[in-house]
Amino acid sequence: MTYATTYPAITPIEYKIKLLLVMEGYNKDDIQFRGDSNKRYLRYKYWEYIKPKSLTYVERHAKIQFEFFEIEDDDCLIRYGYDIRLQICENGFLDQTKRSDVIFDWRTNKGAA
DSSP states (O other), rough: HHHHHHHHHOHHHHHHEEEEEEEETTOGGEEEEETTTEEEEETTTBBBOHHHHHHHHHHHTEEEEEEEEEEETTTTTEEEEEEEEEEEEEEEEETTTSSSEEEEEETEEEEOO
16 A cells, blocks of 8 residues: 555645645655645655756646745654746645635745635
């Protein structure tokens, strides 16, 4: 059993993220998506780091934005994850890290009316 079968991509944008990461050299079986339908995040292997160059490549081609987070653990040291923010207009993103339909301006990181 792999991470990809345990925590599969379930939306078209997640399949695109996975494809783009594979094109960047990441193993398709180690790419996983977690969370519920309102808040999803990307994880690689067991909380491993994804290179910023690869994240930028995916953001540009999938028209999304990752919100990086890290969790420090006494046993596992630092664990890395990436919240997925979907672009819904030219200058804003739907923030999946909150359970609302707030549009954020990616330049200022503030809510837009």
